[in-house]
Amino acid sequence: MxxxxxxxxxxxxxxxxxxxxxxxxxxxxxxxxxxxxxxxxxxxxxxxxxxxxxxxxxxxxxxxxxxxxxxxxxxxxxxxFTGPSILPTDAYDRALARFWAVYVDDKWFGSLSGVARGKTDEEKATALEGVTSGLALLEEAFEKLSKGKGFFGGETIGYLDIALGSCLGWLKVTEKLSGMLIMDETKLPNIYVWAERFSSDPAVKELMPETEKLLEFAKMLFAKMSGGAAPPK
Amino acid sequence: MxxxxxxxxxxxxxxxxxxxxxxxxxxxxxxxxxxxxxxxxxxxxxxxxxxxxxxxxxxxxxxxxxxxxxxxxxxxxxxxFTGPSILPTDAYDRALARFWAVYVDDKWFGSLSGVARGKTDEEKATALEGVTSGLALLEEAFEKLSKGKGFFGGETIGYLDIALGSCLGWLKVTEKLSGMLIMDETKLPNIYVWAERFSSDPAVKELMPETEKLLEFAKMLFAKMSGGAAPPK
Missing domain, CATH: 3.40.30.10 (Glutaredoxin)
Known part of the structure; x- marks a missing residue:
């Protein structure tokens, strides 16, 4: 308990x-x-x-x-609180985890929002390119940061896992809304497996929204918004 | 040495x-x-x-x-590195320092940039309002965080002092370029004295740019830019 x-x-x-x-x-x-x-x-x-x-x-x-x-x-x-460490213990690893978490929030998530909500095809394509190139960078970062273990944080879920993993539900919704395959197993072999592992972790599983339910919510949200604003933060 | x-x-x-x-x-x-x-x-x-x-x-x-x-x-x-702590030692104080530092970067500094570079008088006025209302919030935060000492971080320069204090040179340049008094001693008594104290601290003094030199740089920068971009980060 x-x-x-x-x-x-x-x-x-x-x-x-x-x-x-x-x-x-x-x-x-x-x-x-x-x-x-x-x-x-x-x-x-x-x-x-x-x-x-x-x-x-x-x-x-x-x-x-x-x-x-x-x-x-x-x-x-x-x-x-006591328990498993979320930030890496090494100062340099902490700096890298913080760097990539800021990247996810300041750059990558904005692109993700733009894929389904861009006003023109060009805007949507630019946003999609931002999402996929960002994931390619994170795929590369995963190799360095995970040190051969299952998470960005090593053996257990850490700071960057939480930053990126919390967006996986919206990533699936974005795939549905746009009809695009983003989480491409062939291009993102590490991240693809990581995403499955993250989503089924006991600390995450009960919190990961069902895709269909989130899709309904997204449609309602986008319909209410006149466009431009991000999902509730 | x-x-x-x-x-x-x-x-x-x-x-x-x-x-x-x-x-x-x-x-x-x-x-x-x-x-x-x-x-x-x-x-x-x-x-x-x-x-x-x-x-x-x-x-x-x-x-x-x-x-x-x-x-x-x-x-x-x-x-x-060893030496005086920059982050507060208490976890809650650390969270507050991080919160306000993010506020300075994500919200306040954008307004500061906008005062001199807004394209219309309305844009400039909105930006100025953002700067002054932000400083009013920080004036209030100072009372809580400094605990009666001279800096946001207490007795010595800390994380939030660095975040906000590093912008003081550009604040002075903004005052010169816009002809507006921003650092108003009567409205911001704590921050006003703090700014002087910060700027003359031995860790800061040699790094704080001369206002006239920075003003020249700012004029050159704004002339080269077609507007919209922030100063070099």
């Missing part, structure tokens, strides 16, 4: 890749937490009070103290 | 706020390093090889291993 943590809450939504991140980290550390679902299209008083700057999910609340920004929360969880 | 580090190089430019960051961190840790200036408008072979993903400065090269992204480098320096 999970260890009883003093008082841990996560404000979020089941469909957000960014919300998956702190939840995976808490699962890795075997910490019980209360998951408070924000309703799509509205923001709770608790969210507005806890993250007044961005008013965005996810927020972790630990002993009444809020932490915002998904990867900052992951790092906080790693530093605060 | 500074301790002799094994082999530390920084690829950068004197005018870049982002390049100041690793250099301040290395000064705090009393680490000697070689500063390799990139020429404006071209990229050295070493830069292209060291940061193939972004091809951007700063890059730290330690024992032939490159680290990119300014705040990731600061964290690497903090974790690798």
């Amino acid at each position: 999970a260890a009883i943590a003093s008082d841990v809450k996560v404000l979020g939504s089941w469909a957000s890749p960014f919300v998956m991140r702190p939840r995976i980290a808490l699962n890795i550390k075997n910490v019980d937490y209360e998951f408070l679902q924000e309703q799509f299209g509205s923001k709770s008083e608790l969210l507005l009070k806890s993250n007044p700057v961005y008013k965005k999910i996810p927020v972790l609340i630990h002993n009444d103290k809020p932490v915002s920004e998904s990867m900052i929360i992951v790092e906080y969880v790693d530093e605060t | 500074a301790a002799i580090a094994s082999d530390v190089k920084v690829l950068g430019s004197w005018a870049s706020p982002f390049v100041m960051r690793p250099r301040i961190a290395l000064n705090i840790k009393n680490v000697d390093y070689e500063f390799l200036q990139e020429q404006f408008g071209s990229k050295s072979e070493l830069l292209l090889k060291s940061n193939p993903v972004y091809k951007k400065i700063p890059v730290l090269i330690h024992n032939d291993k490159p680290v990119s992204e300014s705040m990731i480098i600061v964290e690497y320096v903090d974790e690798t």
